[in-house]
Amino acid sequence: xxxxxxxxxxxxxxxxxxxxxxxxxxxxxxxxxxxxxxxxxxxxxxxxxxxxxxxxxxxxxxxxxxxxxxxxxxxxxxxxxxxxxxxxxxxxxxxxxxxxxxxxxxxxxxxxxxxxxxxxxxxxxxxxxxxxxxxxxxxxxxxxxxxxxxxxxxxxxxxxxxxxxxxxxxxxxxxxxxxxxxxxxxxxxxxxxxxxxxxxxxxxxxxxxxxxxxxxxxxxxxxxxxxxxxxxxxxxxxxxxxxxxxxxxxxxxxxxxxxxxxxxxxxxxxxxxxxxxxxxxxxxxxxxxxxxxxxxxxxxxxxxxxxxxxxxxxxxxxxxxxxxxxxxxxxxxxxxxxxxxxxxxxxxxxxxxxxxxxxxxxxxxxxxxxxxxxxxxxxxxxxxxxxxxxxxxxxxxxxxxxxxxxxxxxxxxxxxxxxxxxxxxxxxxxxxxxxxxxxxxxxxxxxxxxxxxxxxxxxxxxxxxxxxxxxxxxxxxxxxxxxxxxxxxxxxxxxxxxxxxxxxxxxxxxxxxxxxxxxxxxxxxxxxxxxxxxxxxxxxxxxxxxxxxxxxxxxxxxxxxxxxxxxxxxxxxxxxxxxxxxxxxxxxxxxxxxxxxxxxxxxxxxxxxxxxxxxxxxxxxxxxxxxxxxxxxxxxxxxxxxxxxxxxxxxxxxxxxxxxxxxxxxxxxxxxxxxxxxxxxxxxxxxxxxxxxxxxxxxxxxxxxxxxxxxxxxxxxx
Numbered sequence: 001x002x003x004x005x006x007x008x009x010x011x012x013x014x015x016x017x018x019x020x021x022x023x024x025x026x027x028x029x030x031x032x033x034x035x036x037x038x039x040x041x042x043x044x045x046x047x048x049x050x051x052x053x054x055x056x057x058x059x060x061x062x063x064x065x066x067x068x069x070x071x072x073x074x075x076x077x078x079x080x081x082x083x084x085x086x087x088x089x090x091x092x093x094x095x096x097x098x099x100x101x102x103x104x105x106x107x108x109x110x111x112x113x114x115x116x117x118x119x120x121x122x123x124x125x126x127x128x129x130x131x132x133x134x135x136x137x138x139x140x141x142x143x144x145x146x147x148x149x150x151x152x153x154x155x156x157x158x159x160x161x162x163x164x165x166x167x168x169x170x171x172x173x174x175x176x177x178x179x180x181x182x183x184x185x186x187x188x189x190x191x192x193x194x195x196x197x198x199x200x201x202x203x204x205x206x207x208x209x210x211x212x213x214x215x216x217x218x219x220x221x222x223x224x225x226x227x228x229x230x231x232x233x234x235x236x237x238x239x240x241x242x243x244x245x246x247x248x249x250x251x252x253x254x255x256x257x258x259x260x261x262x263x264x265x266x267x268x269x270x271x272x273x274x275x276x277x278x279x280x281x282x283x284x285x286x287x288x289x290x291x292x293x294x295x296x297x298x299x300x301x302x303x304x305x306x307x308x309x310x311x312x313x314x315x316x317x318x319x320x321x322x323x324x325x326x327x328x329x330x331x332x333x334x335x336x337x338x339x340x341x342x343x344x345x346x347x348x349x350x351x352x353x354x355x356x357x358x359x360x361x362x363x364x365x366x367x368x369x370x371x372x373x374x375x376x377x378x379x380x381x382x383x384x385x386x387x388x389x390x391x392x393x394x395x396x397x398x399x400x401x402x403x404x405x406x407x408x409x410x411x412x413x414x415x416x417x418x419x420x421x422x423x424x425x426x427x428x429x430x431x432x433x434x435x436x437x438x439x440x441x442x443x444x445x446x447x448x449x450x451x452x453x454x455x456x457x458x459x460x461x462x463x464x465x466x467x468x469x470x471x472x473x474x475x476x477x478x479x480x481x482x483x484x485x486x487x488x489x490x491x492x493x494x495x496x497x498x499x500x501x502x503x504x505x506x507x508x509x510x511x512x513x514x515x516x517x518x519x520x521x522x523x524x525x526x527x528x529x530x531x532x533x534x535x536x537x538x539x540x541x542x543x544x545x546x547x548x549x550x551x552x553x554x555x556x557x558x559x560x561x562x563x564x565x566x567x568x569x570x571x572x573x574x575x576x577x578x579x580x581x582x583x584x585x586x587x588x589x590x591x592x593x594x595x596x597x598x599x600x601x602x603x604x605x606x607x608x609x610x611x612x613x614x615x616x617x618x619x620x621x622x623x624x625x626x627x628x629x630x631x632x633x634x635x636x637x638x639x640x641x642x643x644x645x646x647x648x649x650x651x652x653x654x655x656x657x658x659x660x661x662x663x664x665x666x667x668x669x670x671x672x673x674x675x676x677x678x679x680x681x682x683x684x685x686x687x688x689x690x691x692x693x694x695x696x697x698x699x700x701x702x703x704x705x706x707x708x709x710x711x712x713x714x715x716x717x718x
Contacts, residue, residue, distance in 0.1 A: 024059065025122035027106055029097060031055060038096055045096045048327060048482065049320045050075065054089040058107065058117040067114035068513075083347075083513055090115055092482035101479070193317045196233040196256035196280070197221050200273075201263040213264040216273060216302055220260070223310040229318055256280045258317065271295045273305050277313065287316050287333070311337040327483045328373050335367035339374045343485070346381045349517040351549040354385035358400075372408065376417045376485045379404045383424045383487060387615070388518055390550045390584035394612040398428045419443075419450050420487050427487075430614030433646060434654070436460070441658045445665055451478045454666075455488035457658070463618045464652045465625075467497040467689030468671040469659050476666060496623070497687070499694050500527040500701070516547045522557035529561040530701050537561055552584055556620075559592045560627060564705045570596040583608070587616045591624045594632050602632075603641050617647055622687065626698065633685045642683070649683040 021034040029038045036052045037044050047055075053075045057066055068083040076085060090107060093099075099106040106119045197220060200213040225232050233256055253259065262275040270292060277287040289312065293301045312333040315321040325336040342360035345353040361378035364371055379401045386397040405421045426436045440457045443449040454477035461470035474494055480486035495506045504527045507520040514520070525540035541557055548554040559578050562568045568575045575596060579589045586605045593602035609617065621642075625633060632638050642648035656670055656678045663669050670678065677684035686695065 023124040025120075025124055026055075026059065026117070027097070027119035030124055031059070047092060047096050048089075048323060050324060051089040051092045051096075051482065054086070055093055058115065059121065062117045062121055065110045065114045065116045070114065087479050088482045088484070091479040095481060192229055192231055194231045194233055194255055194257045195224065195313075195317065196253055196259045197224070198259060198261040200261070203263050203265040209264060209266055212266070212271075212298070216264060216305060217262075219302055219306045220309060223306045224260075224313060227310070227314045227317075230313075253280065258286070260313070266295065269295055271298075271301055275305075275309050277316065287312065289334070308334055324483075329483070330364075330368045330371045330374070332368040332371070335364040335371055335374065338364040338367065339371065339377060342374070342377050342381065346377060346384065347514070349384070349514050349519070350547040351385060351388060351518060352547065353516070354381050357381035358385070370411055372412060372415055372417055373483070373485060375404050375408050376420060379421045379424050380485055380487055383428060386428055387619075388548070388550075388553060390552060391610050391612045393550070394428065398425075398612075401425055401428060416450075417485075420452060420485075423450075423452065423456060424487050427615065428612075430611050430618075431646070433460070433618055433651070437654060437658060441662060444662050447665065451480055451484070452486055452488045454478070455486075455490045455493060459488070459493055459619070461655055461659075462493065462496050463622050463647075464655050465622050465684055465687045466652070466655060466659075466671075466674055467687035469655075469668055469674065469688075471497055471689060472668040473666070476668070497689055499690060499698065500530050503527055504531075516543070518544060518547050518553055521547070522553050525557050526560050526564075529564045530698075530705065532701070532705065534561070534565060550584065552588065555580060555585060556588045556591070559588060560595070560624075563592065563595050563627065564702075566706065568592070568596060570598060583610055584613070586610075587613055587620070591621075594624075594628045594638070597629050597632060599632055599635055599637055603637060606641055606645065609645070614645065617645060621647065625685070627702065639683055649681070652683060653678055653681075 023030055023032045025031075026038075029040050031038050031052075033052055033056055036049050037046055039045070054071060057071060057074055068086045071086045071089075072083075090109075094101060094104075094107055097106045101107075101109060104118065106117065108116050108118045110116055197217060200217045202210040202213045221232055221234055224230055257280055259278045259280050260275065261278065262273060265272045271294075273291045273293075275289050275291075276285055278284065279286055289308065291305050291308070293304065295301060315325055315333040315336055322333075325331070325333060328336060328339065330336050330339070338360045342357045342364060345357035345360065358378060358381045361374050361381060364374035365378065368374070382397040382400045382404075386394045389397070401421065401424055405418070405425060408415055408418055408421060423436070423439070426432045426439070436456075437460060440449075440453050440460070443453045444457065454473050458470040458473035458477060461467075461473060470493070474490060477488070477490050479490065491510070495503055495510070498506055504524055507517075507524050507527075511517055511520055511524070521540050521544035525537040525544065528534070528537035528540065538561075541554070541561065544557055545551075545554045559568065562574070562578065568578055575592070578592060579585075586609055590602040590605035590609075593599075593605060606617070639648060643650060656674055659666075659668055659670055659674075671688045673684060673688035690698070
């Protein structure tokens with residue numbers, strides 16, 4: 001039997017591959033996965049276990065791109081996790097590594113694909129006393145190498161040496177699995193928790209109640225058995241109660257890490273179930289909950305209890321999940337589970353899911369009234385829903401955010417999330433844009449702005465057609481840190497400044513993760529129509545119709561597509577039929593009027609906008625104006641209307657002054673076009689980021705659509 005050099009190399013590599021908990025040099029830092037720390041000279045920084053797992057996956061794929069879905073599938077493996085969780089982990093790593101996302105030396109963002117580790121990797125010197133050659137598995141491997149060396153160097157007695165090699169190999173096959181005891185392979189390191197579930201006590205001592213108690217326990221065992229990191233230990237299911245638990249097999253309890261016990265009582269048609277988790281080692285009560293529910297549907301009640309307990313214990317009995325729960329700011333696992341679901345639905349970006357997010361965040365707050373991030377998530381979901389709603393819903397959401405602000409101010413007056421909630425309040429008041437700009441400018445000039453300040457100022461710049469400056473501000477915008485919620489979506493703002501062909505690809509990529517994004521569906525439809533692909537545009541419009549509860553965005557998308565298809569002409573019946581006689585649609589009506597060149601009608605609609613609808617004027621007009629004819633944009637009446645509504649030349653020049661004042665702090669200067677418009681005191685009508693060629697291409701497509709309207713035939717929208 002001969003052992004080739006490659007076989008020994010492969011065996012060595014197999015062992016090396018398993019030692020992924022060993023320290024490793026990443027650039028100037030020493031990464032210690034087992035301790036969840038990175039260190040440099042005399043500094044040591046602790047990071048969360050989840051972020052360490054992300055770093056380990058980056059290290060394992062150094063030089064290759066790891067997509068958000070790869071991270072989620074490999075590390076999170078949760079149906080409620082989203083890209084948002086990955087971005088937060090990357091943000092934490094960058095902060096710890098002191099890396100700059102815009103000039104990275106450790107983790108590079110590859111747009112639309114994911115992240116890659118670009119730092120140099122190296123070995124960490126191990127002190128002689130701790131060298132791995134003294135571990136049993138390496139000793140066994142050395143024996144194989146020595147035996148191989150003997151067989152190669154001494155031809156004599158080769159049969160004896162081959163027999164020795166074979167014996168060592170057999171021993172190695174048997175011993176390595178037994179001796180292998182790295183931190184990753186022990187049951188504790190794998191996160192396996194042994195949970196003993198005792199029979200539930202029936203406090204009514206009736207046969208019916210005992211059956212109910214055993215049914216709840218059996219359902220709990222079944223539900224908990226589906227949690228991968230739990231090993232369920234249970235005694236035989238008999239009519240044993242806690243008072244008789246001394247008769248249970250002591251080995252059954254001796255093997256357990258935790259014990260789940262409970263009691264059941266019924267009275268006056270109501271059910272009370274008390275569940276307690278006790279640490280087996282010292283009897284410390286770790287978790288308890290009480291459920292008081294009507295017994296109108298006992299199976300539904302049982303399912304609800306089991307669902308809550310399983311959700312709570314799946315978090316509480318997982319070290320990583322419990323650590324993240326504490327980092328998010330709660331000790332209540334059910335509140336944490338509700339909060340995670342709220343965040344998941346908030347990131348789906350459609351009205352129905354925002355309503356779900358609001359419901360889950362309210363449930364989290366009810367379970368833990370001091371859960372600050374749940375309040376912030378509630379305000380964020382309310383703000384997002386308001387953007388795509390009519391006046392009544394906007395007012396309802398604004399009142400909700402006011403309540404959140406008051407409650408957080410009462411509980412924790414110095415909470416850092418108050419700045420963010422205050423910013424949300426200002427956004428929802430359509431008449432407060434000057435106040436918003438003043439606050440953001442002051443925060444940026446302080447040198448220590450909240451993380452959302454750069455992105456929010458960029459959004460104001462986009463609305464004022466200052467795309468170039470907005471792009472520069474977005475390059476400075478930081479992602480929300482770990483265990484933070486952001487009121488801004490930097491990824492979304494970046495797409496706003498792209499050309500139609502670029503935006504289609506970018507938004508389609510986003511729709512893979514958020515397939516019902518109510519705004520992106522319409523944006524893709526409009527841009528496809530602009531490029532002449534009306535058939536595919538209709539598909540996206542139909543999808544938007546399914547998720548747009550109030551129909552405002554659907555109407556906006558439909559009228560632009562109909563205009564580009566030539567179905568709407570000035571003064572035609574189709575034009576008049578497209579106008580909706582409802583205040584929530586006045587913005588869309590005015591936009592359509594301006595597109596067909598009816599300045600007087602457009603002004604009459606926009607002059608009657610509700611204050612709550614002014615937010616759309618500031619956020620959407622820059623995009624809608626691309627379809628307005630030049631004589632509308634150059635009209636003194638149109639520019640006077642914008643000025644009267646607070647979105648005209650004075651507003652644009654205010655932002656230009658802000659950029660100039662903050663230049664020393666941000667490094668962002670005015671573009672040539674912005675500077676010319678400011679010096680001349682005129683309104684800059686077109687965005688200043690697109691090149692002359694890109695503008696020419698856009699105008700070519702627009703003129704092509706309008707000039708060929710009569711020949712579109714079957715491609716038109718009907």
